[in-house]
Amino acid sequence: MRVIDRCNLTILGEPGCETLAHFLAEQQVEITASLPCYLEENVDKQRGDGVFQASLDGLRRLNTLGYGLPESGLILNLVYNPLGASLPPDQATLEQTYKEQLATRYGIVFNQLFTIANMPIHRFGSQLLSRNEFGNYMSLLKNSSKPRNLESVMCKTLISVGWQGQVFDCDFNQMLGLPLGGEPAGLIHLGELLDADFSGRPIRVADHCYGCTAGQGSGCGGALVQEATPQATTAIQQPVTDR
Numbered sequence: 475m476r477v478i479d480r481c482n483l484t485i486l487g488e489p490g491c492e493t494l495a496h497f498l499a500e501q502q503v504e505i506t507a508s509l510p511c512y513l514e515e516n517v518d519k520q521r522g523d524g525v526f527q528a529s530l531d532g533l534r535r536l537n538t539l540g541y542g543l544p545e546s547g548l549i550l551n552l553v554y555n556p557l558g559a560s561l562p563p564d565q566a567t568l569e570q571t572y573k574e575q576l577a578t579r580y581g582i583v584f585n586q587l588f589t590i591a592n593m594p595i596h597r598f599g600s601q602l603l604s605r606n607e608f609g610n611y612m613s614l615l616k617n618s619s620k621p622r623n624l625e626s627v628m629c630k631t632l633i634s635v636g637w638q639g640q641v642f643d644c645d646f647n648q649m650l651g652l653p654l655g656g657e658p659a660g661l662i663h664l665g666e667l668l669d670a671d672f673s674g675r676p677i678r679v680a681d682h683c684y685g686c687t688a689g690q691g692s693g694c695g696g697a698l699v700q701e702a703t704p705q706a707t708t709a710i711q712q713p714v715t716d717r
């Protein structure tokens with residue numbers, strides 16, 4: 475079974491979690507980790523002071539174990555999400571820039587970059603509300619939604635498992651505490667589903683799903699369709715200023 479750890483890099487250096495990276499490597503777990511920029515100013519502005527350096531420490535720890543290195547078999551993918559209320563840029567172009575910048579600035583290597591649209595939920599949703607941008611962002615997502623992306627949204631082939639073993643249609647639904655579609659009784663534990671057939675099961679959807687179907691589409695595997703959206707590729711070249 476292919477297992478992906480949706481990793482917050484800073485956790486790898488937290489007290490009590492020092493052996494986590496080694497455990498993941500031993501188990502051949504694929505790692506998909508958020509790094510919204512290769513510039514410290516941008517990451518700390520979005521995620522909080524010190525997050526960038528802690529993330530670099532996590533990446534160095536993973537590289538030392540072989541993650542991201544050719545032929546190691548240990549996959550390390552990074553995730554970019556826009557700093558503001560816009561759709562992600564072209565994934566392939568940005569991946570090239572990330573690879574060059576992280577290698578030359580910090581000596582860090584990784585396999586692939588995934589661009590993911592910001593979901594209008596939780597912290598980003600709150601930011602949108604506080605800036606009175608929520609309605610505009612939802613309109614952007616809805617107006618950019620492409621029916622073709624419905625074929626490959628990640629909830630059709632992946633499930634998300636919380637740290638306590640509860641199963642969700644995706645990690646966004648997990649963040650919202652939304653139980654599997656077709657499960658009105660509430661949250662289901664992985665142990666109850668090990669032999670279950672997921673074919674044809676309903677998926678729980680809501681307005682945030684437009685975040686997966688807008689533009690080139692997005693999910694934990696990055697863009698669903700590769701297409702050029704050059705308007706946003708320069709958005710991370712310089713540190714953001716106050717919005």
Ligand code: SF4
Pocket residue numbers: 627628629630643644645646647677678679680682683684686687693
């Ligand atoms: S947010 Fe909606 S469309 Fe996207 S993966 Fe989850 S359930 Fe599927």
